[in-house]
Amino acid sequence: MLVVGVLVLAVAAGAGWFFFLKPSGPSKPQPGEVMPLEAIQVNLSGGHYLRLGMALQLTTSAHEADGSQAMDAAIGIFSGLPVAEVNNPGAREKLRKELEEELEHRYHGDVMDVYFTEFVTQ
Template identity: 40%
Template sequence: MPIEQRVIGGGQKIGGGQKIGGGKEAPAPEPEPEKKAGGRKKLLLIIGAVVLVAAGAAAYLLLGRGGGEPAAEPEPEPGAVIAVEPVSLNLADGHYLRLGFELQFTAAAAGGGHGDPETGKAVDAAIALFSGRSVSEVSDPAKREELKAEFKHQLDELYHGEVYDVFLTNYVTQ
């Protein structure tokens, strides 16, 4: 039967160093190999690099430059202004509205080389929008701004986004 030896504290053996059974002395335990200090530093550098790459990729995607949402189109620049001759529109109860306006097109629309855009579509839209309304309705400043915004929206659809703004130049009721 083998003899078991245990080391306690400062290297003393149980049993006061006495040999039991007359066998050979047990070999001294081999010291543990020292851990390299550089291994921990390398691990920290690798983790730091992974975190930086992940943060960079997240920022790249969130800013819309890589597979995320496309960047917004730039605001169109104002271009040529075309005056439209005033027209008389029939309102309710025998009244009328004298309406004149100017269309400001985008710079891109003016650069198309097609000459001045046709304004007949804009006059037709104005007739459809303003005709038949009451004098009090078209005279109210808040309602007038609503009608102007609606008119601009209709012009955007008719001219495929080439109208930059619309200006009311003649607005007389009777």
């Protein structure tokens, strides 16, 4: 009888831990400070250029971030593209996602979003 009681108590304790105390996996990063960056000019193909201003949405757990890596990534992604591609809204959103993925890699998860604050082609 004592063994059955201990067994029932152990099952109840395990079920309680599973439903109430079990860790719920990695939590989604929370938005922190928005870090504006100075606008840069990027050379496009055909003698055109893009003036690009950005702001980085950092996470609350972000360490001190330096915008130089974001600017370098933007230059690498946008340089040499045709002005028609850069001005196409669908292509622009694809380029933003590509930039976000590159910044995820470079900043090790400290940057969760990129906002274009200036986007002018000539």
